[in-house]
Amino acid sequence: MKLNKILLGPLLLLTACELTRPYDEGIFPSAPPVLVCFARIENDRPVSAYLFPTVQALDTSAANFISDAVVELYKDGGFLEELQFEEDQYVSAPATLGAPGSQYQLKVRHNDYPDLVSEVVLLPPPVDVFDYTVNYNEPASQYNISLSFSHTGQDAASYGVFADLYADGQLVRDRVRTALSGSEPFIENDTVRFNLIVPSQVTRFEDFVPVDTFSIDSAAVFIRVISEEYNAYRASVPDDEIGGFFPPKDDLFTNFEGGYGVLFTVSTKRIEVKF
Known part of the structure; x- marks a missing residue:
């Protein structure tokens, strides 16, 4: 796990305005764009992942999801499948549900950005x-x-x-x-x-x-049952923020190398109750 300084503009809605003084790189340091991924693995639905690039803090352009990356899903150390882009996210095949007790990892490649690799996360067992x-x-x-x-x-x-x-x-x-x-x-x-x-x-x-x-x-x-990665991310988001990854924060949680984001897991138990 690591805490990194994150300048992720795609989620920041800024109103375009005229700067009244020269751009100060000490306040908003520039950096090459990297990938950001929010992904979850559950035992009752296909895997899903959202992917977009970082932009500079003062960039007012609209955020765009990346649709032409290679997103690979690994299970227990072996390649499982390549996720496919649909609408605004990458998804697994409908039959690919998370297996409780298994470990998962995402690896993302794109020609314009450094490779993005998640830490290995465990899908916890559902409750009894x-x-x-x-x-x-x-x-x-x-x-x-x-x-x-x-x-x-x-x-x-x-x-x-x-x-x-x-x-x-x-x-x-x-x-x-x-x-x-x-x-x-x-x-x-x-x-x-x-x-x-x-x-x-x-x-x-x-x-x-x-x-x-x-x-x-x-x-x-x-x-x-939600894995600890999600709660670690939520705990790192200030109370006055909505959505997270807003500049210029330096303590937002991420469990990806080469970029930013969160891969977490959820196990769900369903019971029927009659009244």
Whole structure:
């Protein structure tokens, strides 16, 4: 792991203006452009990676994704496949899902930039769900789902819990966290406990007018284990920043050599809950 000084303009939205004094390279030092990659590997979806170049801090040109690079995925030390560019990202074949317990690495080549190589990252195993209970809070019209699942060794910030809500087999809320609230995970010995609160009814709006109300009868609950690389990056982003990699910061986390970015992994466990 390393902390580097990062001047990554593609995510910085600057308004073009007239400079009133000469350009001071001591404040905004110039550097040759390099590659930046944000990529994740999950056990329930194909691999995805976003790739773009750095620009100078005062460059007001629009950020562009790079579509003609060679992006190679390695698993447990051996070449697995070359990712293909689709729309704005590089993706693996639909059948290529992350295998929990395996180690992954990305290697990126482009004629105009230095090679970009990630550190090796581990896809953690999904949790084992020991137990869950459901209680209905009638005054609040809410279900309280109490979950107990195996502790995989990460800290509490590495766990995420959310739900898809269904009514008569129809999906009415798709992983919308604003519809849910819950406690922070509590870790005791080798068990993580988490309370998730779900509304018993969901109203659909059109043009801010309620048009239908659904009574929730089931939920698909997803428990995610996120690798330490993502949390290390998020912890290095100042609270007043949105998106990260804004100049002129010198302490943003990256786990790539030859450029910048973050490769992280996510393991997800899904359970079905009936109300």
